[in-house]
Amino acid sequence: MNDHDVIIVGGGQAGLAAAYAARTQGLTPVILEAGPEPVGSWPRYYDSLALFSPARYSSLPGLPFPDDPDHYPHRDEVVDYLRRYAGCLDTEIRTGHRVDAVTQDNGAFTVHATGETALTAPIVIAASGGFSRPHRPELSGLDTFTGHVLHSGEYRNPTPFAGQRVIVVGAGNSAVQIATELAGHAHVTLANRAPVKFAPQRPLGKDVHFWSAAVGFDHLPIGHLLKSPPATAVNDPGSYKAAILSGKPDQRRMFTTIDGDTVQWPDGTRERIDTILFATGFRPELSYLDPLGALASDGRPLQDRGLSTTHPGLAYVGLEWQRSFASATLRGVGRDARYVLRKLTGNRVSIGKRCCQPVG
Template identity: 85%
Template sequence: MNDHDAIIVGGGQAGLAAAHAARAHGLTPVILEAGAEPVGSWPRYYDSLTLFSPARYSSLPGRPFPGDPEHYPHRDEVVDYLRRYADCLGTEIRAGHRVDTVTRTEGAFTVHAAGEASLTAPMVIAASGGFTRPYRPALPGLDTFTGNVLHSGEYRNPEPFAGQRVIVVGAGNSAVQIAAELAGHAHVTLANRAPVKFAPQRPFGKDVHFWSAAVGFDHLPIGHLLKSPPTTAVNDAGIYRAAVEKGQPDQRRMFTTVDGDTVQWPDGTRERVDTIILATGFRPGLSYLDGLGALASDGRPLQDRGLSTSHPGLGYVGLEWQRSFASATLRGVGRDAHYVMRKLTGNRVSTSKRCCQPAG
């Protein structure tokens, strides 16, 4: 006999959305969260992080994001929102449970968390997200750099870098936002393989997410058709493009070599650098599925739109481009979670386990 209907690994936005979907389909899941509380990685992001989507488009199912629907929530607002969402779910959440391995025998999964008794269930949802393992590209000579190297996931604020020569590697939202913030305190270069692409934040007076929702782009289930995620533009209200054009930060093609504390640029010039920040994204943290045989050789899950192609009963929520452009976002994980749960339960829907409904 199984301990639970479903076990959800991860208590961030993906895990909470998965729990909401599980309850809506008549299940009583348990969430195993490695951290101290079910808020995912949000508290560890840099201090100034602000969402590029307004509150109206930054909600999990059943509970609108509080405040002015048109404001852009700060990191700490998201953390508070997730805490409140977890409280209203009515779902058992076990914090401090870091899952080590998952095995499967005779149609049931056994989930092993460090220092805890094993749990069994016919269904496991891997919702530890697509942003838990920092990606560090193999840049030429980077492993020999004698200065400071850190990933954007370790960056908090610009004060420790005052007066330094800093290179930020990347071309996405985080890379540009961090580089622009640092430029007020240090000499900063934004290094990338191709020029940063900017997209207006509010074309024709409406946020870009309004237009994305209006034309149905957020909902297009095309993620499974992509061999690799496309490069997206940096959402900009005019601040970041103007900063780059002023050289604060300046933008250059990727350095060619690193020698000690010195980098060489494509034009042959060399200069000393104090810190290199890798704003190069993340990869799914799914090592607990290694022994199950559910992952490809590069660590990516063997899945189709969130459904395991190797193990019946195993699902995923929160992967980048899992089904759509919005799959790894607050506004998108809910749709994917309900799709996965509907497929795993055979469209069984309950009306007796509603949760996180708006007040009033």
């Protein structure tokens, strides 16, 4: 006898979307969230973070993002939105429940959380996020660097770096946004292996997400066809490329060696550095699935479009490029959650909305 229809590991945007999809399939899910509230990693992101998609393209199923649909929501707005969404889901959410292990016996999964009674269910959704584990590339000499090393997941604002010599490593949206912000307070270089590519945020006066939705790119289920996620261009509102062209920050190819507090650039020049900040992305934290043998040797889930290829009844929501370009975003997790829940339940007919209603 199972305790629940569905156990969802993770109470961020992916877990909340999975719970909504389960409810519309007539199932009663329970969410296990390690943190103090079901808002995912959003409160831990840097202070100035704003979405690159307008509010109209940044909603979970059943609850439109509030206020002007064309504004770009700030980090704190997203946190408030997720709190509201969780509050109207009509789903049991257990916070402070860090899942340590998932096992399976006779087709039933048992989910073990630290200090809690184990729970059982025929379906487990791993929705602990594709951004749970900061990724730092292995660089020769980094372990001997005597300056300060941090990841973008630890960065909050530029104040502590005033007057420093800083290298930001990366070529994506966060790298450019952080480097540009820091450049107003410190001497900053954006270091990468290939030049940053930019794309206008509002081509022909419309946000890029308008065009993406218009041509159906967001919905294309091609993620499973990619051997590795493609490099994407930085969404530029008009200020980022201009800042780099002005040298604040300057852009250089990746340094070649580290010696104490000094790096060497490809042209042979050496320079003392105070801080190296890696804006090099994240990886999913799914080690609780190790007992199942559901992961590859590098920790990647063995899955096809979110469905485990090793354990029927196990699925994922929120992985980067899980099914589409938008899979790991607010606007994309709902579609992926609906897809995996329908597959897991035999494509039963949806019973309609059971959770959130639009906010007036």
